[in-house]
Amino acid sequence: MSIGYLNERMQKILNMVLKRSSEFSIKEVAEELSVSTRTIYNELEKANGWLEMKERQPLRVIRGKIQPCPEEERRALERLLEEEEVDKAYVFTPTERTKIIVCQIVVSGNPTAVEDLMETCQVSRNTIFTDLQAVISQLYTYQLELRYEKKTGYWIQGDPMRVRAIFFLYFNMLEPLLSAGHLNFLHMEEIRPYLERIEKVENELKVRYVRNDMLALAAMIPVMERGDSPLTFSDVSTVKVKQSAEYGLICRYFPELPENEQIYMTLHFLGGRLASYSRKEKTEERNEFVWEISKNLVTEFERRACVIFEKKEDLLENLYRHIDAAMYRYRFGIQIGNRMEADIQREYPYIFDIVRVTARYLEQQIGVQISDSEVSYLALHFGAHLEYARHDEKELRILVVCMNGVATGNMISHELRRILPQARIVGVMTVAQIVNPQNICDLIISSVKMDSTVPVILVNPILNDFDRRNILNHPMIRSRFGFVDTDALYQIVKKYVAKEKHAELRNDLERFFRGQSEEHQPVLNPDVWHLTDFLTEDRILFLNKGDSWEDAIRKVSDPLLKRESMEELYVDCIIDRLKEAGPYMFVTPDLILAHARPENGVRHLDFSIGIAPDGIEFQGGKKARVVFCLVVEDQYKHMGILRDIRKGLAKAEQVDELMQCRTPEEICTLLRTRLSEE
Structure with a gap:
């Protein structure tokens, strides 16, 4: 079988042959490329067809092992690969194949044959069977089942709302593949007419929703038109939904949909993420329930993170608008997906961790569990408003550009302020909003490809270490702010x-x-410290049974004053604040986290620990067996310490064990051991 092109997987196999001087197994190649051995045999057959067309010797496989090339053939193959333009046929990763299989089964409308999945994913039957095991595992987390009937194929059984939830989640992650034309079971020309009608609804509402969410909705409409999904809306009355302007427009532009599907589609508009928050003016009457939730979430985050937001009103406004729309999603179980979720958890684990705990308050108020995907959106809002210490430096004007989404752009700005405190962020815009950028900025940092009259640095929506290094190594930045890592x-x-x-x-x-x-040095990785970075015996002391809470605070602060980590003013502010507001600094029934604001005499991050087996009594009868004094330098560096406290000191049994220690050395050993455990 002669073949006239070389795909990406074939090229990888040929490169492996070139790098090896001895034979290697088909199984090894399959493991390297995350496919079955049958897929590798298929690719080898195609590769040999290509070699035959090029009049070169085929690759030999003996007893399941690919044989090395003779030296003359190796040199010829190297020249061929240098000259050959590789076919751009995309090779899906195992994770992508899992999501593709789920989405294809959902939109197909009928049981899906394994041959159809093989054609879409371009892998063998054995590889698909392996992928289906991963699909079964993923569906289980949504309380769904993958069912199969001989001669018909696979389908997903369970609550239709949950089936659609996993579709929207996965579609969002696959959208780049759709836009690039790599998904043969979905075609933009088929989706576009539905998308155009959705845009008419947006125009009438005078809003613009996040495009990926609306694209996923357009892809779901053929399923909705069939009307064979028994949707139920038991949690919230649909009367209010039918009274909305959104419902009237859905009925006008999508009259073919059954009534329950029109309601379902309306919920996506009522609960959809806006590309901007221009729809609702600040003067519009607020939902007081949501406003109160937003305020309490901010207060809870501040308490748990030991920070005070300087621009609290901006955070509250953005948080309120996000939650106000999201209420429909929360209560009706609609999930829209967040393809940045893994990036957020990887790059900002400390912020995500605190927001995850803070979100329990929201869950209690609405009686619905909040997914990690939604927590990630909330983390973007909180993280974007954290401040780092500012320094007066040479000014560089930077404009942040993103496809859509206020929180994403603000999070990029937040990270830029950390690694480039010398620069001034002049704003966050979409590409369509930019006019004469040279008049407002010296540099653009964008998460979307664009042409501009000023230099552009292309980054991911959630900055990773490669993005940070790319920014700091840009000639304009290095020439203006040379730095030492x-x-x-x-x-x-x-x-x-x-x-x-x-x-x-x-x-x-x-x-x-x-x-x-005389310049602040940018740090590539987030400057986060852990409890074990500071844990020394001289930072630990034992408190007496008769100590008052004020005496206890002063005693625990003494090692920090001796180290000159802070001034006496910091201790006075802690005590004054506890007198005014009561013992709100308790983070567990046994532990109080004493802290004040950075401007009140802080020199650098530090902490000390007071141990009180009999407990120190605070106002309201609360007793602390652990008095933890934390010197907060900014709003981020201490996040790792807070996470370690939750890991090693949050449970009563953990504190009980700590109380058995008799020396600071024993306490250091216990905490190091505990925090080193996974």
């Missing part, structure tokens, strides 16, 4: 320094380079 230097030097001195070493390095260059 103190984090990389610290990683090298710390190997030659005792572990208990690591925190002091890092502080000294940063202090030295700041003094040398």
